[in-house]
Amino acid sequence: MKKTIITVVGKDTVGIIAKVCTYLAENNVNILDISQTIVQGFFNMMMVTDATQSPKGTDEIAEELEHLGEEIGVSIRCQHEDIFNMMHRI
Amino acid sequence: MINLFEVNETNKMISQENLDVRTITLGISLLDCITDNLEQLNENIYNKITTVADKLVATGKEIEREFGIPIVNKRISVTPIALVGGSACKTPEDFVTIAKTLDRAAKTVGVNFLGGYSALVSKGMTRADENLIRSIPQALAETDFVCSSVNVGSTKCGIDMDAVRILGDVILETAELTKEHDSLGCAKLVVFCNAPDDNPFMAGAFHGVTETDAIINVGVSGPGVVKHALEEVRGKSFEVLCETIKKTAFKVTRVGQLVAQEASKRLGVPFGIVDLSLAPTPAIGDSVADILCEIGLEYAGAPGTTAALALLNDQVKKGGVMASSYVGGLSGAFIPVSEDQGMIDAVRAGALTIEKLEAMTCVCSVGLDMIAIPGSTKATTISGIIADEMAIGMVNQKTTAVRLIPVIGKDVGETVEFGGLLGYAPIMPVNNYSCDAFVNRKGRIPAPIHSFKN
Numbered sequence A: 001m002k003k004t005i006i007t008v009v010g011k012d013t014v015g016i017i018a019k020v021c022t023y024l025a026e027n028n029v030n031i032l033d034i035s036q037t038i039v040q041g042f043f044n045m046m047m048v049t050d051a052t053q054s055p056k057g058t059d060e061i062a063e064e065l066e067h068l069g070e071e072i073g074v075s076i077r078c079q080h081e082d083i084f085n086m087m088h089r090i
Numbered sequence B: 001m002i003n004l005f006e007v008n009e010t011n012k013m014i015s016q017e018n019l020d021v022r023t024i025t026l027g028i029s030l031l032d033c034i035t036d037n038l039e040q041l042n043e044n045i046y047n048k049i050t051t052v053a054d055k056l057v058a059t060g061k062e063i064e065r066e067f068g069i070p071i072v073n074k075r076i077s078v079t080p081i082a083l084v085g086g087s088a089c090k091t092p093e094d095f096v097t098i099a100k101t102l103d104r105a106a107k108t109v110g111v112n113f114l115g116g117y118s119a120l121v122s123k124g125m126t127r128a129d130e131n132l133i134r135s136i137p138q139a140l141a142e143t144d145f146v147c148s149s150v151n152v153g154s155t156k157c158g159i160d161m162d163a164v165r166i167l168g169d170v171i172l173e174t175a176e177l178t179k180e181h182d183s184l185g186c187a188k189l190v191v192f193c194n195a196p197d198d199n200p201f202m203a204g205a206f207h208g209v210t211e212t213d214a215i216i217n218v219g220v221s222g223p224g225v226v227k228h229a230l231e232e233v234r235g236k237s238f239e240v241l242c243e244t245i246k247k248t249a250f251k252v253t254r255v256g257q258l259v260a261q262e263a264s265k266r267l268g269v270p271f272g273i274v275d276l277s278l279a280p281t282p283a284i285g286d287s288v289a290d291i292l293c294e295i296g297l298e299y300a301g302a303p304g305t306t307a308a309l310a311l312l313n314d315q316v317k318k319g320g321v322m323a324s325s326y327v328g329g330l331s332g333a334f335i336p337v338s339e340d341q342g343m344i345d346a347v348r349a350g351a352l353t354i355e356k357l358e359a360m361t362c363v364c365s366v367g368l369d370m371i372a373i374p375g376s377t378k379a380t381t382i383s384g385i386i387a388d389e390m391a392i393g394m395v396n397q398k399t400t401a402v403r404l405i406p407v408i409g410k411d412v413g414e415t416v417e418f419g420g421l422l423g424y425a426p427i428m429p430v431n432n433y434s435c436d437a438f439v440n441r442k443g444r445i446p447a448p449i450h451s452f453k454n
Helices: A015-026 A059-073 A083-089 B002-016 B038-052 B056-067 B092-109 B128-142 B162-175 B184-186 B223-231 B240-265 B287-294 B305-321 B343-350 B355-362 B379-396
Strands: A004-011 A030-039 A044-048 A074-080 B019-030 B073-077 B114-120 B146-154 B157-161 B189-193 B212-221 B269-273 B366-373 B402-408 B413-416 B424-428
Touching: A004 A015, A004 A059, A004 B002, A015 A030, A015 A044, A030 B002, A044 B002, A059 A074, A059 B056, A074 B056, A074 B128, A083 B002, A083 B269, A083 B424, B002 B223, B002 B240, B019 B038, B019 B056, B019 B240, B038 B073, B038 B092, B038 B184, B056 B240, B073 B092, B073 B184, B092 B114, B092 B128, B114 B128, B114 B413, B128 B162, B128 B413, B146 B162, B146 B184, B157 B162, B157 B379, B162 B184, B162 B189, B162 B379, B162 B402, B162 B413, B162 B424, B184 B189, B184 B402, B189 B379, B212 B240, B223 B269, B240 B269, B240 B305, B269 B343, B287 B305, B287 B343, B305 B355, B355 B366, B355 B379, B366 B379, B366 B424, B379 B402
Parallel strands: B019 B073, B073 B114, B114 B146, B146 B189, B212 B269, B366 B402
Antiparallel strands: A004 A044, A004 A074, A030 A044, B019 B212, B146 B157, B189 B402, B413 B424
16 A cells, blocks of 8 residues: 655644645545644644545645645645655665 | 655755756667668657657656656657668668657657667778768757767777767767757767767667667756755765765665656566766756865866765765666766856856866766867867767776867857756867877777776
8 A cells, every 4th residue: 555645834823734634534535644843833744644545646636735735825745655765765 | 654854855855955857768779660661761760759658758747746756857769870770771861861750759759859869880880870970960950859979989999080080070060050059959969988878868868779679767866965965064074975975875866766667667668777877957056066066176177176076976876876776877977067057157267177077077977068169179179079088988998978069150258058958158268289180090099908808
């Protein structure tokens, strides 16, 4: 099962996690792990997700999350986990 | 489990430090297209390329989106055309028809360069080789996306000086035919010694005859990433400097390995190699010369440059080799003048000369690359510069290359603008003392003694 990494970066504000998680729930994307931190007012979150049961493809999800990010005022990226695994593990 | 810090590091490399996959190059063999009927040959070539490369650009975009890594170029390389057209082509003009077919195929498929309008003549030229070489000026003037190369020397065979002499004329003629565009044609022509069969970078890419029917080769690039990593270790020892470069090169090359494997899987084409060259672009923050400055030089070209480049090249290889299952192509640091803002600045400041660049080519992978010289330079002088570079490659058992651009109508002090990834360059002075008597001797320089390894 290949995982997707969703990263959210931007100015901290109320409701970021709620809105992103609502979108994922609506699209049947299962959240496996969340880590999140706030540095100098900047919100930084990484979610490890499983999108295999979603009716939408990763492409579409990535695009919709990007738009959602623009609405909230943060930057949301959605990437296949392999790019991180390859770079940071031997 | 991957953590937040690592994810951020990767994404920062991509968004702020110009980490990208410089090219996915699909190598296609045209050997099965060979026939002695020119029209049929052209049709076979067009059909083969457009069939095999049909999904290349779309797959590149798909991988880009899924992994979030820019794949800047999708390109194609083919079997050296001198071999493919050897039977059907009786004149240089016949070869030009093939160049046009390649151009058409490139446009249909959507790639931005197609390399392989080439001849391999390290020992000597066949009639077909010579016809192709003499057709190069017209072929490059009348097409947009075709790239050409000629391998005139190797450690095993020596240097074919007859070809070197002809190429001085060919380069000048190419410059002349494209003078309306600042002699841009010459930016699409490379002269090689020890050319590799699997180089994914243009303009010297071709699909060697030792390769399979089709292959995926990937070129990564991250000069910005390396420079950024070095900013953290200013003033530290050589050990720390080298380790930093090595580890960074590992990470950069891993991206290339991933993209190569994915592209191979999705296109159903075998994975060839990752070329782990450090290739700059004109963009700010994407410069190899800046890395040299970060290592501790005021400008690229200052004393210490050759040593710094040697160290950089070596550490890039050491880190990159661990990162990929197959490494090949050129795999070293690139020092193209027009494609690197730091190099351009160094030339402008008077810190970097052609002679110093020649020394640097002894320790890095490419050669005298994207160098604009006065349009009044003699053909024999150009041949002499080529001969020098070929000798360096031959004796040091490495690949070297020459991509010189004599800009017709312009001289030292002026600038030439190529645009896009080809950048712009100040015209560099050339030593104009004569080598006519040397270049005009017939024949070839024999292979060096240390090529006899048996």
